[in-house]
Amino acid sequence: MHIIVVGAGEVGYHVAERLSSQQHDVVVVDVEAGRLDYVANHLDVAIVEGSGTSTGVLEEAGIRKAGLLLAVTNVDEVNLVSCMSARDVGGLVKVARVSNPDFYRDARNLKSGTFGVDVLINPERELALETTRLLESTAATDIAVFAGGAVQLLGFVVPEGAPIAGRTLVQLAAEVGHRPILLVALERGGTTIIPSGNTEISVGDHLYVAVRADEVGHSLGLLGYEQAHLRRVMITGGSIEAYYLARLLPEHRVQTTLLVGDRHRAQELAEQLDKVLVLHGDATDVELLELEGVGGADGFVALTESDETNILSSLVAKQAGVRRVITLVNKRDYIPLARHIGLDAAVSPRVSAANAILRSVRSGSVIRVATFEGSDAEAISFEVSPDSPVVGRPLANAGFPEEAIVAAIIRGPSVIVPRGDDTLEAGDTAIVFALPGALEAVSELFPS
């Protein structure tokens, strides 16, 4: 597919990289030559210099043959006008990134009529949603949701003393009486494998598990974690992500404290937020954090713009005894590091944004739904057509490559976390977890 990406910033670069590696023809449009040069030097994409709001520039980027326009600059207005300029192009799906809460609130108006936006992406809000889920799932290091949240794909590190450690899923099933969870991937010593029922699990393994949302608590128990109630959370940072999180948490009846470094921004947030205690102060001011009782909090989320500040204040929080500490990390290299020094989970704006955008990219019957930082596996959603060779055959011998596994089946309103004897039917949506090597083989199983 011919895809135009407007904006060569962090999000634009990352999305272009992903799409280009998936064999799409990508053209990146930006006003700044410097950034475009960087893109051209690192990625296999075409570049066009100019404003994405101009019809002429879009024509030059090949808007007439494009199937997808991704307007992802960090200026909402530019993204909206860009979609508007391409409004009359037939068969084009227009995706706009919108961060400003005022715009996002009017999502319905932006979609209908003048602007002609098909999909609105709000990376900051996506990150806040992901953070909320991470906070609530007690132990997860990663989280991705499908089917509007009905199925969750959780990443876990197996702790000392977990019931599952030293056993295989088959052994465990014999004890519990049924297959409790679906293990879709296992990361051990830097490599990701798709395990079978007979793979033995050991302490320190990083597991990816598919569970129905209503069974999360149960599976946590098997993995050696207790589900704890979230009562008080402290957030640091005055970012848009922090704003969205501070709006979401009180809705879940969580007592929220927001620590903002900039006085003016603190005032602004205090005006916009209800039921949140806004404080002005430095995120690494240990005395202040202690005064505000950081140790008694159930969760701590570091969302300032600086990775170093986030990691430092997260360490302070962890030291004080906060059970769940989630850290925003921009630099890719820091993510494994953060986990290594004992922080519970890291979130990345880049990955959140890319996941949100990639979810909207349909290529034939395929939607890429999630990628995981620190692992090359990907979750992909397929629509099952009647001519697919997998229809009606038990999954165990439907011909899936070893490096891929069906993590969930969405059939109408119900969601199935499948076992080997379940079958796929025409009209289902299958969520497949696959390593890069298996992608092509899997795609052949799902012809559009």
Added chain:
Amino acid sequence: MNLREVLHIIGALLMWTAGAMLPSVVLAGRDGLVVPWLGAVLVTAVIGVALWRLTPREVAINLREGVAIVGLGWIAVVLAGSLPFLMTGTTPRVAAAVFESISGFTTTGATVFPVIEELPRSILLWRSITHWLGGMGIIVLGVAILPLLGMGGAQLFRAEAPGIPSERLRPRIASTARLLWVVYALLTAALAVLYLLLGMDLFEAVNHAMSCLATGGFSTRTASIGAYSPAIQWVTVVFMIMAGTNFTLHYRLFSGRWQAWFRDEEWRWFVGSMAVAWVAVYLSRGLGEGVWGAQALREAVFNVTAVHSTTGFATADFAVWHGFAQVVLLGLMFMGAMGGSTGGGFKTVRVGVVVKHVAGEIQKVLHPQAVVVTKLGGRPVRPDVLHTVLAFLALYVVTHGLGTLAIAAMGHDLITSLSAALAAMSSIGPGLGEVGPAGNYGHLHSSSLTVLSVLMLLGRLEFYTLLVLLVPGTWVRSSRQGR
């Protein structure tokens, strides 16, 4: 300030007042009081026409003129309003006549007459008309109807309308004022019809409807609404709540937004505190005096509503109720109705803002680094508005203290002095002690009546409008701006 231009407008207001007396002149025939009534109309009209004719026509109203028009205009109108009481000989005391007129226009409803049924019908109607005109505001009516106020309308509106300035219904202030008056008139008509259906005669229905919607309190009976059936009392409760509600909300409701009331934070406080007071008063009488049952419930609900909405109708002598109930009522007298309503008092919205502000200050003690923003309906209250509210609180408390002192100096007991001053400032009417619902203000010394008259005017115009008249700077002649 350009005094001549101010006098010009006041002339117009006096002509209006004379016009408002005409319905009473019609009724005066049966009372045999046509001549004194015509006298009152004539005096008012002649002064009005004289001021109007002798002052310049092209009017430039700026801030100072606006405030002066409202302040001096009210004084002129209430003085003219006292003429009928004096000229018909209803009372020979000037202080009493002025008190009754001010009590009418400020929608207080405190009366100097012990037996209402003895008053001529033309006078009864005039009392109700003063309520009705003062309720939504005589100047607001002027802004709505007299286009000549033109540019200065907004200042006039703000100087007279109670509470924290709320958003306009229409971009133009004159259209806003007109809409509010239309809503007001429609509600009054609706209540009059309901009263008729429930068995009042036409005269009583019209009088009580005007008195109720203005949150006044004058009745045609000594026993007030207590003289009528329970059904009438319940209907009155509903309309007193509506009269104590911001009229902007009524307009919204009528234009199809049915959640308009419930969405408004101040309305929720108003009705919430009302409901709490209903229960508190009913329980305190039940537990304290052993008075339970349907009648006790109705009395509790009616009188609490009458006081909270600052109407001041009564169906029972709450001055003899259990002490706890009386203190609750005293608290409601202070709190008063909603901003933008026809009611008086400190205003529910200001109470809410002060409470939230204090809560924020407590928060700051616990969290020294906290950034606290006082919000109203989800929007931040601007610091200057907050300061005005706090200054208003100080003015209210100090003025009330001085008023209490002045009345106590005339030899009245603490409860009487305290409640009379508060009932006057908050435009309630009946207080506690000697001036409770069963009593009246007729036996008070003229100097006490004068003090209360001043308090009523101060409370109705929310202090500043009158107080600036005492500041010499207001009277400095400003350069003529060719606006």
